[in-house]
Amino acid sequence: MGNFLIGAKNFAIKCKNKNFYLSRILLYFFLLCVSFVYLFPFLKMIINSIMTYTDLNDPAVTWIPHSIYPKNYKIALYYLNIHINGINSLIITLLSTVGHIISCSFIAYGFARFTFKMKNLLFAIVVFSIIIPPQVLILPQYIYYLKLDFLNTYLPIVLPCFFGYGLRGGLFIYIFRQNFLGLPLEIEDAAAVDGYGPLRTWAFIVMPNAKNTALVAFLVSFVWHWNDYYEPSYYLTFQDKLPLPAMLNNVLTAKSDYYTAMLNDTLDRLVTDGVIMAAIFICTIPLLILYFVLQRGFMQGLERSGLVE
Amino acid sequence: MKIKKISYEKQRTLFGYVFTAPFIIGTLVFFAYPVIYSMLFALGSFEGNTSVDNMSFVGFANFKALFGKDINFMPDFAKAIANALINTPLIVLISIILVICLNKNIKLKGVFRVIFFLPFVLGNGLIYQTLMYSGSTSDTMVMLNGISVPPQFSDYFGEFLTEIITVLLERFTTVLWKSGLPILLFLSAIxxxxxxxxxxxxxxxxxEWKSFWFITLPMLTPTILVVIVYTLVDSFNDINNSVMQYYQYLAFKTYQHSYASAMAWTYFLFVILLILAVTAITRKYVFYNTEKRS
Structure with a gap:
């Protein structure tokens, strides 16, 4: 980045006139507007998650609650059953994500660099598998896994991920292929000259060069698997097998108002909107942590691309 | 030692199959059965049956009913397609603009990047549903319309203008919330x-302007194609989209599985044709860094 930034800086000094400042102000204004749209529900969620029942129903309170009420989080944790279902979620998500990265990049390399007879047909199937919505296949899939006796295990969710299927697996094949097509052929040729076969080229030359895409795919696959509740809620019926977002449903159905809770004597476990927001926030924390960990990696990812002229 | 005798071309063909072997196995094991079964559903009828295995075949009756009798299908269909076709270019455009702004040498770059990641984390699955549609007790459903028009506005500028601005703002908000993954992909590509x-x-x-048009944009074209395909598919498969809602209603509320499958397959056929058309049109403009190897 170095020289280019210095060049940009010189350029900035050169046109230190009204025009430059005006464009900067407009840029910040635009970014702030967009940030507001993104931040609004997030901030609202955090604020609502620490409000008491009275504050939530008080029309005068929108942003600043009278008091901070951390008990919402305690109740949310109780309903989410985090020590069991949180770990389930982590196992499912990590296994499927790793499966996606390995299998999809492997398959995509075949599509990007080799020509063979069935290639177009197979790629059409990839695109087809992206387009078909999961709702349509859920019933035949359920019957199929019932016959295989896969229900109530993680196999129906995790196993397809190792074969380029699973939750939008085709999309990852597509993304990887698009990236591999853009990689320069010279490094692979050099590897071939040095006696690397295609398998080793893929593992040691192509994948390190596609690190950026692999990181993005990891992040995307992780987030999607973490947030997915549709398929798990069909294949897993025991509550101690369910992932976290499916437990969010549990919190939603447990919602009650003050008087019902008083009658049922469950006031200390009263689920208000505050508790729901706390539960959502708890569900998103791992994703935010992951982003902070990965961010540095993929933001500066490919500054040293394979070819140095 | 036998491998050495095979010619170079044949070896490469062989490796093509080796690399795609997991996908072929996956297709045969996990994909073929559900797809074929759901096609059979579309041609059959469950009426009077309790088990899937003894389904009676009725040919194209379901499809005939779909176009002849159903008054809900065509409007929903048109709505879903119009929505997708309007949103996709907007999402591509806005996410490119945002990414270019983010890639500039600005202050608080890190903060903005974290904020722009939020729609991606929160923007799918049950979390999105809950956050956007259940709202809080005091202000239900303001979440999606994070920016809404104040009521005084219509007193000054009239109903018509207010409505236009409300629609525009709503569209803007939904487009921004859907551009989570496009932003991520463009950011990594740029x-x-x-x-x-x-x-x-x-x-x-x-x-700077010239280098955007002649360097950044051509280098981004492969990603643009990915984003277009993803956005189209995402809006066609969205659970809140009118056709999918109708499917959900038919299949899981009234249990007309075969009719719902027929509808879904008609819908796909159209979506597939649309995506093929889009890919064919944009393929000419996509720039790859390498010359094609025969």
Missing amino acids: QSIPVSVYESAHCDGAS
Whole structure:
């Protein structure tokens, strides 16, 4: 980045006139507007998650609650059953994500660099598998896994991920292929000259060069698997097998108002909107942590691309 | 030792199959059965049956009913397609603009990047549903319309203008919330453009505007194609989209599985044709860094 930034800086000094400042102000204004749209529900969620029942129903309170009420989080944790279902979620998500990265990049390399007879047909199937919505296949899939006796295990969710299927697996094949097509052929040729076969080229030359895409795919696959509740809620019926977002449903159905809770004597476990927001926030924390960990990696990812002229 | 005798071309063909072998196995094991079964559903009828296995075949009756009798299908269909076709270019455009802004040498870059990641984390699955549609007790459903028109506005500017602005703002908000993944993909693509290209352009006296048109945009075209396909598919498969809602209603509320399958397959056929058309049109403009190897 170095020289280019210095060049940009010189350029900035050169046109230190009204025009430059005006464009900067407009840029910040635009970014702030967009940030507001993104931040609004997030901030609202955090604020609502620490409000008491009275504050939530008080029309005068929108942003600043009278008091901070951390008990919402305690109740949310109780309903989410985090020590069991949180770990389930982590196992499912990590296994499927790793499966996606390995299998999809492997398959995509075949599509990007080799020509063979069935290639177009197979790629059409990839695109087809992206387009078909999961709702349509859920019933035949359920019957199929019932016959295989896969229900109530993680196999129906995790196993397809190792074969380029699973939750939008085709999309990852597509993304990887698009990236591999853009990689320069010279490094692979050099590897071939040095006696690397295609398998080793893929593992040691192509994948390190596609690190950026692999990181993005990891992040995307992780987030999607973490947030997915549709398929798990069909294949897993025991509550101690369910992932976290499916437990969010549990919190939603447990919602009650003050008087019902008083009658049922469950006031200390009263689920208000505050508790729901706390539960959502708890569900998103791992994703935010992951982003902070990965961010540095993929933001500066490919500054040293394979070819140095 | 036998491998050495095979010619280079044949070896490469062989490796093509080796690399795609997991996918072929996956297709046969996990994909073929559900797809074929759901096609059979579309041609059959469950009426009077309790088990899936003894389904009676009725041919194209379901499809006939779909176009002849159903008054809900066509309007929903048109709505879903119009929505997708309007949203996709907007999402591509806005996410490119945002990414270019983010990639500039601005203050608080890190903060903005974290904020722009939020729609991606929160923007799918049950979390999105809950956050956007259940709202809080005091202000239900303001979440999605984070920016809404104040009521005084219509007193000054009239109903018509207010409505237009409300619609525009709503569209803007939904488009922004859907551009989570496009932003991520573009950001990673723009980062992987080598800086040396920009440097040499700068030395040759290219302005920032010129280097955007002749370097950034051509280098982004493969990603643009991915984003277009993803966005189209995402809006066609969205659970809140009118056709999918109708499918959900037919299949899981009234249990007309075969009719719902027939509808879904008609819908796909159209979506597939649309996506093929889009890919065929944009393929000419996509720029790859390498010459094609035969």
